[in-house]
Amino acid sequence: MSQLPTEPSALSLTQAAALIRTRALSPVELVDAVLGRAKRLNEATHSYLTLCEEAARAAARRAEVEIQAGRYRGPLHGLPYAAKDIFWTAGVPTTAHSRLAPRVAPGENAAAIDRLEAAGAILLGKTALYEYALGTPDLDTAYPPALNPWDLARTPGGSSSGSASAVSSGAALAALGSDTGGSIRIPASFSGLVGMKPTTGLVSRYGVVPLSGSLDTVGPLTRTVADNALLLDALAGQDPRDPASQPRASIEHGHSIGQSVEGLRLGVPEAELAAQPDLDPAVRALFHAACATLGRLGARLVPVRLPWSAEAEAVTTAIMLSEAYAYHAPTLQRSPQLYAARFRQRLLVGGLITASDYLQALQLRHLTRVGHLEVLGEVDAILTPTTPWPAPTMPETREQKSTGNPRFTRLFNLSGLPALSVPCGFTDAGLPTGLQITTRPFAEDVAYQLGAAYEAATAWLLRRPPLPAGS
Amino acid sequence: MAPSPSPPQRRTTERPTRWLERARTAYPDAAETDLGPVADGLADFETQMQRARAVLARAIERQPTDAWIPGAPL
Numbered sequence: 001m002s003q004l005p006t007e008p009s010a011l012s013l014t015q016a017a018a019l020i021r022t023r024a025l026s027p028v029e030l031v032d033a034v035l036g037r038a039k040r041l042n043e044a045t046h047s048y049l050t051l052c053e054e055a056a057r058a059a060a061r062r063a064e065v066e067i068q069a070g071r072y073r074g075p076l077h078g079l080p081y082a083a084k085d086i087f088w089t090a091g092v093p094t095t096a097h098s099r100l101a102p103r104v105a106p107g108e109n110a111a112a113i114d115r116l117e118a119a120g121a122i123l124l125g126k127t128a129l130y131e132y133a134l135g136t137p138d139l140d141t142a143y144p145p146a147l148n149p150w151d152l153a154r155t156p157g158g159s160s161s162g163s164a165s166a167v168s169s170g171a172a173l174a175a176l177g178s179d180t181g182g183s184i185r186i187p188a189s190f191s192g193l194v195g196m197k198p199t200t201g202l203v204s205r206y207g208v209v210p211l212s213g214s215l216d217t218v219g220p221l222t223r224t225v226a227d228n229a230l231l232l233d234a235l236a237g238q239d240p241r242d243p244a245s246q247p248r249a250s251i252e253h254g255h256s257i258g259q260s261v262e263g264l265r266l267g268v269p270e271a272e273l274a275a276q277p278d279l280d281p282a283v284r285a286l287f288h289a290a291c292a293t294l295g296r297l298g299a300r301l302v303p304v305r306l307p308w309s310a311e312a313e314a315v316t317t318a319i320m321l322s323e324a325y326a327y328h329a330p331t332l333q334r335s336p337q338l339y340a341a342r343f344r345q346r347l348l349v350g351g352l353i354t355a356s357d358y359l360q361a362l363q364l365r366h367l368t369r370v371g372h373l374e375v376l377g378e379v380d381a382i383l384t385p386t387t388p389w390p391a392p393t394m395p396e397t398r399e400q401k402s403t404g405n406p407r408f409t410r411l412f413n414l415s416g417l418p419a420l421s422v423p424c425g426f427t428d429a430g431l432p433t434g435l436q437i438t439t440r441p442f443a444e445d446v447a448y449q450l451g452a453a454y455e456a457a458t459a460w461l462l463r464r465p466p467l468p469a470g471s
Numbered sequence: 472m473a474p475s476p477s478p479p480q481r482r483t484t485e486r487p488t489r490w491l492e493r494a495r496t497a498y499p500d501a502a503e504t505d506l507g508p509v510a511d512g513l514a515d516f517e518t519q520m521q522r523a524r525a526v527l528a529r530a531i532e533r534q535p536t537d538a539w540i541p542g543a544p545l
Binding site for chain 1: 478494497
């Protein structure tokens with residue numbers, strides 16, 4: 001293990017787990033340190049909508065007693081995390097970052113929250129997002145938008161924005177996000193983090209306020225690849241309450257971390273990238289440098305074509321907005337004024353998409369999946385940048401009505417494949433960028449193997465956001 | 472769960488009347504300030520979807536089969 005930070009909130013999950021297991025660090029001390037940092041920073045970052053201070057401290061005391069009594073539950077025991085405020089949490093309000101209360105089963109946790117609780121993890125608080133995971137960072141939203149710790153004038157990306165902001169700033173060791181078109185991976189890319197959108201069906205979405213029931217996924221945001229795999233191990237598992245959930249044998253998703261990537265075939269959509277003149281030059285250069293790094297580690301780079309990319313925006317819009325409108329129609333008709341204007345307008349577009357277009361979009365989604373699986377029959381993983389440019393400023397996000405361009409990410413929501421974003425270096429302005437690694441269904445371990453090999457070959461992990469002294 | 476889509480292409484002249492009328496008919500109680508952006512959103516979507524429909528039609532011609540009827544689980 002590398003030299004440990006002296007400040008507990010700067011520890012990775014795996015570092016903290018090792019210290020807690022050996023009783024060199026108490027969960028109470030760790031939770032105190034991270035809560036303290038979250039409270040000091042939140043006025044600047046707006047990462048959290050709710051801090052569960054008392055409950056977290058009580059849980060930390062219970063964890064300490066259990067561990068001291070020899071009842072150690074595993075590597076997440078006593079470790080604090082944050083959750084996007086669309087996960088149901090018993091006893092803690094769920095706002096979906098909206099004036100309209102979402103339809104939450106009282107007293108129930110989301111499946112992901114229950115699974116982390118069973119593993120001994122401690123919920124620190126609920127994080128900001130964009131309204132119902134689809135809104136934009138407008139000025140008329142119910143709560144202020146989270147800001148990017150790497151540059152507080154910029155978005156951390158959306159829609160899991162507060163989760164990314166919290167982990168990036170050390171106000172959480174890890175966080176839960178959800179991803180319908182890129183909402184875990186884009187914030188990971190903009191915020192210098194590791195973000196996993198797992199295979200559709202691996203992690204239950206039960207108790208997560210839906211945006212688009214056929215595209216939504218749940219996954220972790222962390223500082224390191226190993227941390228991410230640790231969290232996914234706890235999250236994965238069949239759940240009959242989620243119709244997309246699939247039976248899978250329980251595995252350690254990080255078992256492949258540290259294994260050589262020699263001989264792995266990595267598809268690079270060179271022609272598609274070359275045809276995108278608006279790709280930020282630094283993003284392009286850093287992406288090619290990352291490919292070269294993996295090549296030097298022994299992986300084989302293979303040019304591939306990503307089919308159905310040109311249709312992905314139409315297909316995603318048809319499916320996502322139709323499904324979102326179906327969810328929101330009753331409240332939209334009853335209380336339209338309670339929605340922020342731009343979000344309301346997007347929902348109203350969804351109400352006018354025809355059934356025929358929706359069904360044709362489902363057909364195109366199927367063809368997209370078939371096409372991606374054909375590519376992954378030839379290569380072990382597909383590499384792309386996660387986003388075409390680094391984090392925009394808040395005024396730019398309002399102007400573009402966008403919390404991050406999803407052109408590289410939404411494709412894999414359509415095909416349901418696992419996709420991991422890992423830090424890919426920094427622009428001259430010090431802004432993080434991301435490398436997206438997409439693998440075959442349920443091959444999250446291969447994504448982690450590649451991500452960890454790249455992480456170990458670079459020094460991006462050592463950088464920290466330039467937050468004010470004393471924070 | 473999803474970021475916003477790409478920003479729409481810069482529109483050139485006036486808002487297409489047909490989309491504005493469609494929005495107004497569908498949402499008679501909506502504020503005019505909403506109807507314009509809804510019409511713009513519909514126009515953008517229609518532009519994207521026209522191409523997608525054409526590509527899908529060609530794919531069906533190439534592979535005329537019912538094997539990929541939507542609705543099957545991923």
